[in-house]
Amino acid sequence: TDAILPEKEQIPRERYRQGDRIRAFILDVELSAKGPQIVLSRTHPGLLVKLFEQEVPEIYEGIVEVKGAAREPGGRAKFAVVSHDRDVDPVGACVGMRGTRVQAVVQELRGEKIDIVPWTADPAEYVCRALAPAKVSKIIMDEDERAMEVIVPDDQLSLAIG
Structure with missing residues (x-):
């Protein structure tokens, strides 16, 4: 199975070399004569959500819920979260001790600035x-x-x- 990362789905000024390992969001699976072809994205807001799910156990476990994500890929992102446990600060959970959790996501997105916003109805x-x-x-x-x-x-x- 082949996977492609179209230019429009790449973060501006991000360069890849053969053999690089990158994380990407599965945008689509297209069926072709050669078999299924996976279309990837590094710009989709879903990538931001999945990266935070990997870094923040509270999101993965459902204690903290992601209510929205918006991005200007390579520039900045806004990420809205709410806690289902009044003892858990949703922004603090995403930031982590000394910013370790959010910094892991920032590093994966090559320095994209991420604002974490407490969601309200x-x-x-x-x-x-x-x-x-x-x-x-x-x-x-x-x-x-x-x-x-x-x-x-x-x-x-x-x-x-x-």
């Missing part, structure tokens, strides 16, 4: 947490379009974008 509060440390001054919600307009002070704009 309140969309406005969730957006505020995701944009921290920027201070949100106003949120305009359009529930029909499932969209929000978030307003931050000018001096906080670079924090919100980053």
